Amino acid sequence: MKSPRYSNLFGMLLCVIALTALLLNTLADDLHWGYSGDAGPEYWGALSPDYALCADGSAQSPIDIRDASVLDLVDIEFRYSESANTIFNNGHTIQVNVDPGSAIVYNGIRYDLLQFHFHAPSEHTIDGMPAPLEIHFVHQDANSGNLAVVGILLTAGESDNAAYAGVFDHLPAHAGEPEAKGEPLSLAALLPQARSYYTYQGSLTTPPCSEIVRWLLLDKPVELAAQQIAAFTAIYDGNARPTQPLGARDLLQDSA
């Protein structure tokens, strides 16, 4: 006769195996995509059914900015404040999480700032030309879940950009390193003075490539020192998805 005790042990063992498999599967899902080789952008859509839009979508990002229609568009209202921040390396980029409270208002909708992160080279190109870096400020509409991402191109200038020092002096070199605490940031100081912009409806530039993003790409770059750019590209160089077809979408430029 089978001992109930062994049967319980066997059940527990099965349970541990199942949980381990689930955990490994979750990790694999998260870590499987990348920017080169057989997990690179051209294969994202085939890696998982959840990533199908990366291959089949019709409103994908980034795009090459050219031949935009010039219109007098509404301003992006930035309600950025001082914020503590945590800086971490998520295996795909360096991401900075900020305190709740900062937001933009665009076309009457408030989008809360969640985080910002970087791509090298830039993901959006202007007349085919990339910039050395692009920063993405990711905001979310609490009601719809839709995102508004403000993109800024970062170019090499003469001197250190002090507003960014709190981030670039604390870049975690390796994925999974404990997050770093930067000095409190004045988020508004990270923006250029002139805030006219290009806009189009697009997607996340990483899997699952969800088509839920109002893109707001400022048309004036911000300058960083070459050493600041080098500090990032020493860690990530090539974490940019290639540009995607504009297709039937409108690409607008603010005339301001």
Ligand SMILES: [Zn+2]
């Ligand atoms: Zn991004």
